[in-house]
Amino acid sequence: MAAANRLLIISALLIICADCFGQSASMAALFQEEKPLEIRFSIPVESVKRSRVDSVYFPSILTYKNEAGTWDTIHIGVRARGKFRRKNCYLPPLRFKISKEDRKDKVFAGVKSLKLVLPCSQSKVGGDLILKEYICYQLYEPLTPYTFGTRMVDITLVDSGNGSRKYHMNGFFIEDDDAVAKRCQAKVVDLENLHPKFMHDTCTLRYDLFQYMIGNTDFSSAFFHNTKVIKTDAGRYIPIAYDFDMSGFVNAPYATFDESLNISNVRERIYRGYCRDDHVAQAVRAQYITLEPQIMAVIDRYQTVLDAREYKYVKYYMSEFFNTVKNDAIYKKQITEGCRDR
Secondary structure (H helix, E strand, O other), X not given: OOHHHHHHHHHHHHHHOHHHHOOOOOOOHHHOOOOOEEEEEEEOHHHHHHOOOOOOOEEEEEEEEOOOOOEEEEEEEEEEOOOHHHXXXXXXXXXXXXXXXHHHOXXXXXXXXXXXXXXXXXXXXXXXXXXXXXXXXXXXXXXXXXXXOEEEEEEEEEEOOOOXXXXXXXXXXXXXXXXXXXXXXXXXXXXXXXXXXXXXXXXHHHHHXXXXXXXXXXXXXOOOEOEEEXXXXXXXXXXXXXXXXXXXXXXXXXXXXXXHHOOOOOOOOOOOOEOXXXXXXXXXXXXXXXXXXXXXXXXXXXXXXXXXXXXXXXXXXXXXXXHHHHOHHHHHHHHHOOOEOO
8 A cells, every 4th residue: 555545544534533532531540550550359269250140249358559669458349250261261350349438549549340351371371361462452552542441460369268279470450341431422332233334434444453453253243242332422333342362363272263254273364344435444454554663562562571482473473464454455355355244
């Protein structure tokens, strides 16, 4: 794609998607700091996993290291969430509910609820996988404000139901759905009859191409699988992506995929977006090409903490994506001709 054409298309994109960048509230302070937050808490792991009632939270006390380097505490409620990892991993993803009084705390100010993603295993591999999944969220940030805020955490977890067995691991917090919607002047919606083509075209194309970029097929904007949809005050429906552990970028050993997609493994990319106006699609394509340095720089930030082989893998995996979107013939075959009509 010629540079002049790319700049022209990006100018059109800014007009088309001006609404996509209007936000009324800033992200909570918790998510504005990159340094991992050190936390400690205790739960009966098996009891939490077995509880299937979303309204039941197990009481706990979260201890964390504040900005002064000393330890503070807040009261939380904890429950398990998710399906696959709850069934297949010893430590399930969790949701924290923070008491009203403790929401005034400086670190957790304004934070009512949080998701906590934990590694599926306690091995070095598990640590690399959780970091790569976290990086996926970071890769989306240069492209759109419609993302979940995230924060790495250094966790000490005591399993009070198993002889106070202690685990130490890295994980990450994810911003609550309603908090994302609020700062985007929107509300979370769950409309089973909402067809993806009724969603905002530019933002949806950006979402679809992102899923292709990280090699993720474990989502559906039609059935709200690993997708949150918000409706802005202007009446636009916007999809927000999350849960990337089944992606080719993460390349988890437990990852599965739908065999009907005609791919051979999770690393193989396939475009699952619906067909849209080609002018808008080309504008989104141009945005990705222009932002390649910023996107690749996200990966480079984690070079010293990722295993050397994993770093080399994700850099190569991303370079394959940019080779595709910059090549007219390959882009046409993979994206333009690969889109879904229905």
